[in-house]
Amino acid sequence: MTRSLSKTISGWGCYPTAKSILIRPELMRDVNIPKQGSLICRGQGRSYGDAAISSQGQVMLSERLNRFLAFDDSTGILTAEAGATLAEILETFVPRGWFPAVTPGTQYVSIGGAIAADVHGKNHHHAGTLGVHVTELELMLADGHRQRCSPEKNESLFWATLGGMGLTGIITEASFRLIPIETAAIMAEHNPASDLEVTFKWLEDTDYDDQYTVAWIDCASARRHFGRSIVMKGHHARRDELPDDWKDPFFVPPLCSKSIPFNFPSFVLNRFTMAVFNERYYRHQGRKKGSFITDYASFFYPLDALAHWNRLYGRRGFLQYQVAIPDPYAHEGIRRLLEHLINSRQGAFLAVLKRFGSANAGLLSFPVAGYTLALDLPMTGKKVLNLLQQLDELVIKYGGRVYLAKDACLSPESLRAMYPRLEEWQRIKQVVDPERRFQSDLSRRLQLAGTL
């Protein structure tokens, strides 16, 4: 007996929305593929755009399918139902000295969703995406039977599923590696870089690098300060790096208590407030000179401290635009993108630049060796959509791509120009899901499975 609920939902960016039919199995035995119509799985709804909403089919919530099934403390391999969240994994395993091998910028993601988007973290240049730490997956395919796959077994299905946006099947279980840590703290360091050249230099300097490295760019500053940033880096602190008065080396910071209670009026975020925020943030973070010890949540998940922070952008929501530009054109490409953004006078509230290590074999996996730039832009209608279209053209020109987990407005043509292995992916999709049972608003908008 599975009842459904009709509700208007959106991704984390609050744009676009879709009236969707929600179902929520409580147990794995209740998971099944509808005889008719389409289905997409939704974990924590943290993808920004329309990847986990569906205006023409069912949306299966996986939040109750979150059991830990096995943990091997000699290898650090955890097997869990795909609805388990990173927050649950941290709560359970940090006190025992384990940490996810890769973590995105929020702990409120499901493992299934993280694999479907093949997420990366601040350590991509060393550790790759989360997907490469997955040792095995169990998928429920369109015909209802469960299929295991791994880099060794049914590998084409495995690599189509990493970054496959939930369109190859329902990820029911996953086994993946955790890494040992000596303490739960992070030894961090912030350094203000005066412009984009310096930022690039530091991000590429191996002497300067650390386990986790990322640059926050002040994209409100033009001319002399163009591309100035705070380069933030850190590593899991060793026992001997902790100060003597640090009480519990495996302290798990409590989950967020503050919440944004309602949608802010849209005038709160404008060019002026963004410029002020950026200026203040630059000064504030830049002041933390030298290295300092911080808890892992402040380092990895600063925005999690404020539940529903997406409501800051008001009812119209926002767009998160993340691109990867491959070497050797990455410097030029990123520079042009930032110039275009600043000239458009629309401003972004947040811009993050990061060096990517090499790509994996995931057919639709986002990262490629080079740089990635992520921007938060308030949804202002046509104006911002036009801007993003112009940025898409630049990205294509430099051989780059847009991150599907954050996308809300790419065109099918641009997608085809950005993801050269799309056809390979479509052939596998055709084999495992010939009737296109798995669909989302994203897959229909981008005609991911081919023209409908």
Next chain:
Amino acid sequence: MRGAVLILGATSAIARGTAVALARRGHPLYLGGRDEAELARIAADLIIRYQIKVHWGTVDAGNYAAHGLFLEQAVETMGGLEGVVLAFGYLGDTVAARTEFEEVKKIMAINLIGAVSLLNECANYLENKRSGFIIGLSSVAGDRGRQSNYYYGAAKGGLSIFLQGLRNRLFVSRVQVLTVKLGFVDTGMTFGLPRLFWVALPYTVGERIIIALEQRQDRVYVPWFWRYIMFIICAIPEFLFKRLKL
């Protein structure tokens, strides 16, 4: 060390919430339910997260003859039990039940007879031991019959009365009997139902139940405000009540 607790109907969402509240306090658990595969998953999860001893065995509320043996098994595996949580329930289809007596039988067999049969065995065991507790999950639907769910309500109402009697009987044996009257909880039973309000989460409910147990209460409404809602509903005179569409 804390005593072992038997959870009957362990695959339900509220049972899982209660199991977590017990596991956090370090109680070893024995999970009873029909679905072996799901029991194994839930057991694995509790073992990994809370590092406690968890075992499980299959039991069907409708198979009364097997109930005695099931309890023996649970007691033997865990080396004795401190308490029991009765968490299974079946809402059923009220409209279908009007014309299909099989549905009525199923609602009664699970919610009332099956529950009574299993609790009989548990009560005798705990009475003998002269300590422990029984938590019975009943429903506010059992407080007053309403046209929308009176078959389920009748069974749960019967269970509430049974638990009351059990509490009376086991008082001298120092066995605590806690009747939990549940309002709306966000489970598979209520997901997508219209006209729900103030729906509680299973983990919150589980924690509430165990706190009521620790406070040695006899009866608790979860969420708490249902006590007042039901007070008002029960106070409406019948000649008015029968005219309402509830």
